[in-house]
Amino acid sequence: MESSNVSTVSTEISQTNDSQKILSSTTVTAPIKKTATKDTIGPLPGIFIGGAAACAAVTFSNPWEVVKTRLQLQGELARNNSNYVKPYKNVFQAFYYIIRHEGLFSINKGLGPAYVYQIVMNGSRLGLYDPIRNSLVSTFGTSNTSLPISIVSGGLSGIIGAFLGSPFNLVKTRMQAFSTHMAVGHQHAYKNTFSALNQIWKSNGLKGLFTGVNAAMLRTGVGSATQLSSYFYIKSWIIQKTGMNDNDILLHSLASMISGLCVCTTMNPFDVISTRMFNQKKDINGKGSLYKNTFDCFIKTIKIEGIRGFYKGYVAHYFRIGPHTILTLVFLEQFRGLYIKYTR
16 A cells, blocks of 8 residues: 555655646747847837937027138138228127127027037037947947947948938028128128028029038038047046946036047037138139139138147137037936836
């Protein structure tokens, strides 16, 4: 009887073990859901996030863009020892002068096309940076913190963005240069953005809308390569040295301030050329009154105005690019963080 009971128990244990083996062998492992990170945001959401960040920033930085444009155009191709009288003495006097003689809203001229330009240009530039960088990292098998990869990624995304947004940058620059009191550079009178685009189209067609695009691509390519590579490199360095959290706004602000200085220094010469190519008068055949092309503008500026001519409006440029860089990258980080939070 005892032998029979032992045999029965042994059989049940054996059956139980066989069942566990079957269950173990047939267990289906649930797929692990990949959590998105800031480095894996796709191109389309990246473009929208980048555009939104840039629009938020330009709301505050546009007045300094107006001042910068006027300073870069005054004394155009005038020698330093000439009798030309500068209406704008410095960045602060220019700011006050424009408001006093043209009204409070004049200091924000060109804000409409600036918004569209930021969405198109910076949306593409900031949105395509990570996908381009990730592709290059995958292709060459390097680290995503590689400085050369960051520079190339920033440059390529900037060139693409500058090309797409060039017509709106053209209109913005001409609107900012226009003055009802003191004209500097050629004056283009436009009612609004769409009227300006239509007027340019009727006068010079598609070629007219892309006036100065080569200079704009050069400017933004250099600026973007400097901004994005220096920002992410500096941010990584600060994190490494201080242990600050990647989502810390103070970290973003510090990295942005230093990055803005780097951008302003490398980009200002190309910014001067771009502004002048955009604003010069064109005849019915699309021929410029002052410059044949970007290279001609470069040569004439350095011959007549010297190296200082390339750094006209430098302080105003930093007042514009500094806060704009800080605000853009801070907003960018925050918007990317929100996107990650609500799309998990």
